Amino acid sequence: MAAEEKWTVIFTYGTLKRGFSNHVLMQDLILAGNAIYLGHAITVTPLPLVCGPYSVPFLLNLPGAGDKVRGELYSVSPRALIRLDELEGTLRGHYERLPISIREEVQGREGEGEIVKAEAYYAHRSYAEQLWSRNGMKGLCCYSEKEVLDYVKRKDRPQDITFLDQIRIFIASSAN
Template identity: 60%
Template sequence: MGFEGNNCTTLIFTYGTLKRGFSNHVLLQDLMRTGDAVFKGTYQTVHNYPLVCGPYRVPFLLNMPGSGHRVTGELYAVSARGLDRVDELEGTSKGHYERRPILLMAGGNGNEEEEEEVAAEAYYAHKNFEKEMWMKNGGKGFRAYSEKEARGYVKRKDRPQNLSFLDHVNIFISSPSASA
């Protein structure tokens, strides 16, 4: 099966639950098995972006370049079919996330002069709530969604089913801040 992955033309940057070791990575594993995704490596954003947690410790990258940190994540090449599956998971048609361009560089190993920039796409929090999400997080983000940030993450199937994800986002944003 030497042809595997040659239809994987869209590069997507994963920074949260789609990464290896996190709950939604099963989707990418499934896509890799069918030749609809190829792991390209660990990458870091060229520019600073806020990476924050929303309700249920769900991670959000905010399309606010210049704030936050350079974010580390994983790069995958996906096929059109794979992209449809990831878009569905990320709720792009429901106003949860927006898939937009991002500039990356490999590894973040300190050799920035030699690093080549890679244009990819990332799933940002929908613009309808990104500024509120940034304020709710106290204008603080993190460099990577690690096990520490993911502690307390609640899988979709374990969340109250009577509310939509956007309902959860709105409740999170409008609730009084609790000390984390």
């Protein structure tokens, strides 16, 4: 690792967490020396966490709405950040990586962990508010095994339309 490489702290709240479908990427990055697991964390500010099409989790950059969100912190290399940006579709308008304040969770001492400046993948601003409305302005405090029951992996989703089109169709449909 070059001394000048700046690593980035990333807050994961959905499928990149341990035990979920995209965590294999984090494992590969850790094995390659491009990521380090730092521990459990919670957002300092309440933020909406909702599910979109195929039960894909989205953190919405609407501070004060929703709940404090639980997730995991990783320190990642510039190489890892490129791979994560690719997975999250930042160049395609799926997500955008933005700053976030996170409190590290200390077992048995709620609210006492250090506040960390990190980055997170938020739903792109072009559809975030509509996604919040589509979810009845109700969010989750964590993406769990319950939500993952309806999760559809990328390879199993329709391939003839873009993910942005799938999001638009989801937003236009009525909630169950």
